[in-house]
Amino acid sequence: MGSPPEGGGLPAGGELIRSVRNPLIQAVRRLHRSSGRLEQGLILLEGTHLLQEALGLGLRPDLVLVTPDWLDRHGALYERLPEASRLRTASPEVLAAATTTRHPDGVLLTLAVADLPVAASSPPGFVLALDRLQDPGNLGTLLRTALAAGVEGVWLAEGADPLQPKVLRASSGAALALPIERMTSADLHDRLTEAQGCGQQLVAAMVPEAGGVVRPYWELDWCRPTVLLLGNEGAGLAPELARLADHWVTIPHSPAVESLNVAAAAALLLLERPRQAHGRPVP
Numbered sequence: 001m002g003s004p005p006e007g008g009g010l011p012a013g014g015e016l017i018r019s020v021r022n023p024l025i026q027a028v029r030r031l032h033r034s035s036g037r038l039e040q041g042l043i044l045l046e047g048t049h050l051l052q053e054a055l056g057l058g059l060r061p062d063l064v065l066v067t068p069d070w071l072d073r074h075g076a077l078y079e080r081l082p083e084a085s086r087l088r089t090a091s092p093e094v095l096a097a098a099t100t101t102r103h104p105d106g107v108l109l110t111l112a113v114a115d116l117p118v119a120a121s122s123p124p125g126f127v128l129a130l131d132r133l134q135d136p137g138n139l140g141t142l143l144r145t146a147l148a149a150g151v152e153g154v155w156l157a158e159g160a161d162p163l164q165p166k167v168l169r170a171s172s173g174a175a176l177a178l179p180i181e182r183m184t185s186a187d188l189h190d191r192l193t194e195a196q197g198c199g200q201q202l203v204a205a206m207v208p209e210a211g212g213v214v215r216p217y218w219e220l221d222w223c224r225p226t227v228l229l230l231g232n233e234g235a236g237l238a239p240e241l242a243r244l245a246d247h248w249v250t251i252p253h254s255p256a257v258e259s260l261n262v263a264a265a266a267a268l269l270l271l272e273r274p275r276q277a278h279g280r281p282v283p
């Protein structure tokens with residue numbers, strides 16, 4: 001892209017959008033909802049950090065909407081925008097109306113869903129499977145840890161939409177880097193059975209008092225091809241999915257609490273694989 005303007009004058013990005021009734025702003029606002037994302041095939045990302053993450057992953061924003069003040073402060077980032085991205089400027093009030101955050105930092109962007117990573121055809125060596133996770137903050141946090149732990153695929157049975165702005169923010173961009181597949185609970189059941197058929201161990205994360213043969217998570221060999229399965233915040237793991245598992249593991253803790261937050265539990269479990277793999281090859 002060309003250079004940002006120096007001093008006064010009309011900033012790059014054409015005429016400043018001053019009305020929330022502008023059709024472009026209305027289209028961006030529709031991306032707050034999953035129906036709008038589906039209809040337009042786009043997702044909405046808010047903030048400088050997510051723009052940097054998207055560019056770092058080689059993704060090409062469809063639209064970049066900024067305030068003149070943001071453009072003044074981020075000339076270097078502006079220079080990195082691909083030629084094909086559309087840059088538009090809007091007043092701070094209009095930009096705020098187009099975002100889902102209370103205090104946007106002056107930029108939003110849209111990306112084509114079709115440009116996001118797709119699942120590999122062969123079963124990945126480390127998969128995170130989530131049963132009806134509801135909370136966008138939990139889901140985003142989990143995705144961030146999953147990427148850090150070397151997860152290669154994420155299977156979601158229903159629950160929160162991973163492409164909603166809250167999840168994208170909470171994942172700090174990890175949701176853009178991971179192949180994520182959303183499916184029905186019945187399809188997840190089939191997918192898990194298939195994975196077992198391909199030699200992957202299916203590991204269910206259970207609360208300590210789950211009963212049955214539950215063992216501490218560190219006793220498992222996490223370096224084998226693994227699918228880790230975690231349950232819903234309230235109801236836990238659906239019994240039919242738990243029954244499929246080859247192993248039930250738990251993080252032992254005081255009975256003063258019934259369970260851990262799902263994202264907190266996932267952090268320990270997911271990072272056990274790289275911890276065990278330290279110094280030995282992982283298939």
Ligand SMILES: C[S@@+](CC[C@H](N)C(=O)[O-])C[C@H]1O[C@@H](n2cnc3c(N)ncnc32)[C@H](O)[C@@H]1O
Binds near residue numbers: 250
């Ligand atoms: C908040 S818990 C659900 C609690 C639910 N009442 C139950 O009985 O499962 C959500 C999920 O986090 C995981 N989890 C929570 N605490 C755990 C622990 N101590 N060890 C292993 N997994 C845990 C499990 O996968 C669980 O289904």
